[in-house]
Amino acid sequence: MDKRLYPVSELFFNKEIKPLIDKCYSAAGRPPKVTYYQVLNAILYVLRTGIPWRDLPSCYGYWHTVYLRFNKGSKRGVWWHILTHLQQHKKLKMNIVLIDSTSFKVHRHGGGQKGSTAVGEEAAQGSPPNSTGL
Template sequence: MAFLLTYIAMEPLLPVGKKPGRPPKWTKRQLIDGIRWRTRTGAPWRDVPVRYGEWETVYGLFRRWQRHGTWAQILKNLQARADSKGLITWKVSVDSTIARAHQHAAGACKRGICR
């Protein structure tokens, strides 16, 4: 169900482009679901299940949109929509009461020569 809701929210933001020639074998939805599967699992591109399309096609769409800034534009628009509906809390809390440094960052001896 989350896939469907996410795709429906993204659909108006997707680039519209009809290429002349043969119709695509895989739908944009399948390819985007393949990209989402890969980024969610962290698996190699070659392990993307075939139900999402051939891995080369899924990767090709991902890289093409990455080079053209499409993913950044989609993220920006989704964040703007969510923020206008009050769904995003922009509070950040950082706790830095303990910050440990590596021993070499504290001036420890290096190869027998102390600084």
């Protein structure tokens, strides 16, 4: 398997991550066509590359199935639980970077609306916007 497409080894996944996922889901229903191993690696691939879900490589399975599993797990908090559990047990090192407007200098005209509107020009001249000029 390509290390870029599957950065998590199957042995590590089965030992550390799969038990956490199994606790959050029931085994009822038909067996899934896409394994949790494929889903996890697909999520990591999308996060790393920033591609849309529709452009997901076919080795992960059908993109919509992967997205629905990601969405369902997100709503249940499964992925966050996995990340915090792995970090607490020193199996993962997470660096979080937050960027906002205080991190980058923006030109003074960079934050406003471009151009002017008729309403804005009339207000600048001192007449009300619905004035007939009488």
